[in-house]
Amino acid sequence: MTTKEKDCFVAADGDLCTNDRHCDVIREKYSYHFEEITDTHRMRSTLRAGPYAWPGGYPLFFTTTDGASICFKCARSEYRLISDSIRNNFNDGWQVSFCTVNYENNDLFCDHCGEKIESAYGEDDED
Structure with missing residues:
Protein backbone atom coordinates (compact mmCIF):
# COMPACT_ATOMS: atom_id res chain seq x y z
CA MET A 1 0.00 0.00 0.00
CA TYR A 32 16.36 19.83 4.35
CA HIS A 33 19.12 22.27 3.42
CA PHE A 34 22.28 20.28 2.81
CA GLU A 35 25.43 22.37 2.56
CA GLU A 36 27.36 19.71 0.66
CA ILE A 37 25.51 18.27 -2.34
CA THR A 38 26.94 14.78 -2.85
CA ASP A 39 24.03 13.09 -4.63
CA THR A 40 20.68 13.77 -6.28
CA HIS A 41 18.75 12.97 -3.07
CA ARG A 42 20.50 15.84 -1.29
CA MET A 43 19.91 18.13 -4.25
CA ARG A 44 16.16 17.39 -4.35
CA SER A 45 15.85 17.73 -0.58
CA THR A 46 17.60 21.11 -0.65
CA LEU A 47 15.36 22.32 -3.50
CA ARG A 48 12.28 21.22 -1.53
CA ALA A 49 13.48 23.17 1.53
CA GLY A 50 13.44 26.39 -0.50
CA PRO A 51 15.71 29.35 -1.24
CA TYR A 52 15.95 30.67 2.33
CA ALA A 53 17.78 29.11 5.30
CA TRP A 54 15.97 28.34 8.50
CA PRO A 55 16.33 29.82 11.02
CA GLY A 56 17.23 33.31 9.92
CA GLY A 57 15.79 33.48 6.42
CA TYR A 58 19.19 33.94 4.80
CA PRO A 59 19.19 33.74 0.99
CA LEU A 60 20.79 30.58 -0.42
CA PHE A 61 22.37 29.74 -3.77
CA PHE A 62 24.17 26.78 -5.33
CA THR A 63 27.81 26.54 -6.35
CA THR A 64 29.02 24.18 -9.08
CA THR A 65 32.32 22.28 -9.17
CA ASP A 66 33.70 24.84 -11.64
CA GLY A 67 32.81 27.77 -9.34
CA ALA A 68 29.63 29.01 -11.01
CA SER A 69 26.76 30.39 -8.92
CA ILE A 70 23.22 29.20 -9.63
CA CYS A 71 20.02 30.63 -8.16
CA PHE A 72 17.24 28.38 -6.85
CA LYS A 73 14.95 29.28 -9.76
CA CYS A 74 17.49 28.03 -12.32
CA ALA A 75 18.40 25.00 -10.23
CA ARG A 76 14.74 23.98 -10.31
CA SER A 77 14.28 24.64 -14.01
CA GLU A 78 17.56 22.91 -14.96
CA TYR A 79 17.26 20.03 -12.48
CA ARG A 80 17.56 17.36 -15.19
CA LEU A 81 20.95 18.71 -16.31
CA ILE A 82 22.13 19.09 -12.71
CA SER A 83 21.01 15.61 -11.65
CA ASP A 84 22.60 14.04 -14.73
CA SER A 85 25.89 15.80 -13.95
CA ILE A 86 25.82 14.75 -10.30
CA ARG A 87 24.92 11.12 -11.11
CA ASN A 88 27.55 10.73 -13.82
CA ASN A 89 30.21 13.00 -12.29
CA PHE A 90 30.26 15.21 -15.39
CA ASN A 91 32.43 18.30 -15.33
CA ASP A 92 30.12 20.21 -17.67
CA GLY A 93 29.29 23.26 -15.55
CA TRP A 94 26.09 21.77 -14.09
CA GLN A 95 27.51 19.59 -11.31
CA VAL A 96 26.33 21.30 -8.12
CA SER A 97 28.61 20.73 -5.13
CA PHE A 98 27.40 23.17 -2.45
CA CYS A 99 24.44 25.19 -1.25
CA THR A 100 25.45 28.20 0.80
CA VAL A 101 24.28 31.57 2.13
CA ASN A 102 25.07 34.78 0.33
CA TYR A 103 25.85 36.95 3.34
CA GLU A 104 27.28 40.18 1.91
CA ASN A 105 28.09 39.86 -1.80
CA ASN A 106 25.97 42.49 -3.58
CA ASP A 107 27.61 41.63 -6.89
CA LEU A 108 26.63 37.96 -6.99
CA PHE A 109 24.66 36.99 -10.08
CA CYS A 110 23.31 33.68 -11.32
CA ASP A 111 25.67 32.41 -14.01
CA HIS A 112 22.75 30.86 -15.89
CA CYS A 113 20.03 33.53 -16.01
CA GLY A 114 22.06 36.59 -14.98
CA GLU A 115 19.66 37.63 -12.21
CA LYS A 116 21.10 39.10 -9.01
CA ILE A 117 21.27 36.68 -6.07
CA GLU A 118 19.96 38.37 -2.94
CA SER A 119 22.41 39.00 -0.08
CA ALA A 120 21.59 38.84 3.62
CA TYR A 121 23.59 41.82 4.89
CA GLY A 122 24.89 43.54 1.79
CA GLU A 123 24.21 47.22 1.34
CA ASP A 124 21.31 48.20 -0.88
CA ASP A 125 22.37 50.10 -3.99
CA GLU A 126 19.11 52.07 -3.95
CA ASP A 127 19.71 55.46 -2.34
Whole structure:
Protein backbone atom coordinates (compact mmCIF):
# COMPACT_ATOMS: atom_id res chain seq x y z
CA MET A 1 0.00 0.00 0.00
CA THR A 2 1.35 3.42 -0.92
CA THR A 3 0.97 6.44 1.30
CA LYS A 4 -1.00 9.25 -0.31
CA GLU A 5 0.41 12.74 -0.19
CA LYS A 6 -2.51 14.01 1.92
CA ASP A 7 -1.66 11.38 4.55
CA CYS A 8 1.81 12.87 5.10
CA PHE A 9 3.43 16.00 6.45
CA VAL A 10 6.93 17.45 6.61
CA ALA A 11 8.12 17.76 10.21
CA ALA A 12 10.16 20.71 11.48
CA ASP A 13 13.37 18.67 11.12
CA GLY A 14 12.63 18.03 7.42
CA ASP A 15 11.48 14.42 7.76
CA LEU A 16 8.43 13.23 5.79
CA CYS A 17 6.05 11.60 8.27
CA THR A 18 2.70 9.83 8.27
CA ASN A 19 -0.21 11.97 9.35
CA ASP A 20 -1.56 9.60 11.97
CA ARG A 21 -1.13 9.11 15.70
CA HIS A 22 2.18 7.29 15.21
CA CYS A 23 3.85 9.93 13.01
CA ASP A 24 6.16 7.32 11.48
CA VAL A 25 9.07 8.69 9.45
CA ILE A 26 8.63 7.74 5.79
CA ARG A 27 11.71 9.52 4.49
CA GLU A 28 14.40 11.23 6.55
CA LYS A 29 15.53 14.70 5.52
CA TYR A 30 12.90 14.95 2.80
CA SER A 31 13.01 18.76 2.91
CA TYR A 32 16.36 19.83 4.35
CA HIS A 33 19.12 22.27 3.42
CA PHE A 34 22.28 20.28 2.81
CA GLU A 35 25.43 22.37 2.56
CA GLU A 36 27.36 19.71 0.66
CA ILE A 37 25.51 18.27 -2.34
CA THR A 38 26.94 14.78 -2.85
CA ASP A 39 24.03 13.09 -4.63
CA THR A 40 20.68 13.77 -6.28
CA HIS A 41 18.75 12.97 -3.07
CA ARG A 42 20.50 15.84 -1.29
CA MET A 43 19.91 18.13 -4.25
CA ARG A 44 16.16 17.39 -4.35
CA SER A 45 15.85 17.73 -0.58
CA THR A 46 17.60 21.11 -0.65
CA LEU A 47 15.36 22.32 -3.50
CA ARG A 48 12.28 21.22 -1.53
CA ALA A 49 13.48 23.17 1.53
CA GLY A 50 13.44 26.39 -0.50
CA PRO A 51 15.71 29.35 -1.24
CA TYR A 52 15.95 30.67 2.33
CA ALA A 53 17.78 29.11 5.30
CA TRP A 54 15.97 28.34 8.50
CA PRO A 55 16.33 29.82 11.02
CA GLY A 56 17.23 33.31 9.92
CA GLY A 57 15.79 33.48 6.42
CA TYR A 58 19.19 33.94 4.80
CA PRO A 59 19.19 33.74 0.99
CA LEU A 60 20.79 30.58 -0.42
CA PHE A 61 22.37 29.74 -3.77
CA PHE A 62 24.17 26.78 -5.33
CA THR A 63 27.81 26.54 -6.35
CA THR A 64 29.02 24.18 -9.08
CA THR A 65 32.32 22.28 -9.17
CA ASP A 66 33.70 24.84 -11.64
CA GLY A 67 32.81 27.77 -9.34
CA ALA A 68 29.63 29.01 -11.01
CA SER A 69 26.76 30.39 -8.92
CA ILE A 70 23.22 29.20 -9.63
CA CYS A 71 20.02 30.63 -8.16
CA PHE A 72 17.24 28.38 -6.85
CA LYS A 73 14.95 29.28 -9.76
CA CYS A 74 17.49 28.03 -12.32
CA ALA A 75 18.40 25.00 -10.23
CA ARG A 76 14.74 23.98 -10.31
CA SER A 77 14.28 24.64 -14.01
CA GLU A 78 17.56 22.91 -14.96
CA TYR A 79 17.26 20.03 -12.48
CA ARG A 80 17.56 17.36 -15.19
CA LEU A 81 20.95 18.71 -16.31
CA ILE A 82 22.13 19.09 -12.71
CA SER A 83 21.01 15.61 -11.65
CA ASP A 84 22.60 14.04 -14.73
CA SER A 85 25.89 15.80 -13.95
CA ILE A 86 25.82 14.75 -10.30
CA ARG A 87 24.92 11.12 -11.11
CA ASN A 88 27.55 10.73 -13.82
CA ASN A 89 30.21 13.00 -12.29
CA PHE A 90 30.26 15.21 -15.39
CA ASN A 91 32.43 18.30 -15.33
CA ASP A 92 30.12 20.21 -17.67
CA GLY A 93 29.29 23.26 -15.55
CA TRP A 94 26.09 21.77 -14.09
CA GLN A 95 27.51 19.59 -11.31
CA VAL A 96 26.33 21.30 -8.12
CA SER A 97 28.61 20.73 -5.13
CA PHE A 98 27.40 23.17 -2.45
CA CYS A 99 24.44 25.19 -1.25
CA THR A 100 25.45 28.20 0.80
CA VAL A 101 24.28 31.57 2.13
CA ASN A 102 25.07 34.78 0.33
CA TYR A 103 25.85 36.95 3.34
CA GLU A 104 27.28 40.18 1.91
CA ASN A 105 28.09 39.86 -1.80
CA ASN A 106 25.97 42.49 -3.58
CA ASP A 107 27.61 41.63 -6.89
CA LEU A 108 26.63 37.96 -6.99
CA PHE A 109 24.66 36.99 -10.08
CA CYS A 110 23.31 33.68 -11.32
CA ASP A 111 25.67 32.41 -14.01
CA HIS A 112 22.75 30.86 -15.89
CA CYS A 113 20.03 33.53 -16.01
CA GLY A 114 22.06 36.59 -14.98
CA GLU A 115 19.66 37.63 -12.21
CA LYS A 116 21.10 39.10 -9.01
CA ILE A 117 21.27 36.68 -6.07
CA GLU A 118 19.96 38.37 -2.94
CA SER A 119 22.41 39.00 -0.08
CA ALA A 120 21.59 38.84 3.62
CA TYR A 121 23.59 41.82 4.89
CA GLY A 122 24.89 43.54 1.79
CA GLU A 123 24.21 47.22 1.34
CA ASP A 124 21.31 48.20 -0.88
CA ASP A 125 22.37 50.10 -3.99
CA GLU A 126 19.11 52.07 -3.95
CA ASP A 127 19.71 55.46 -2.34
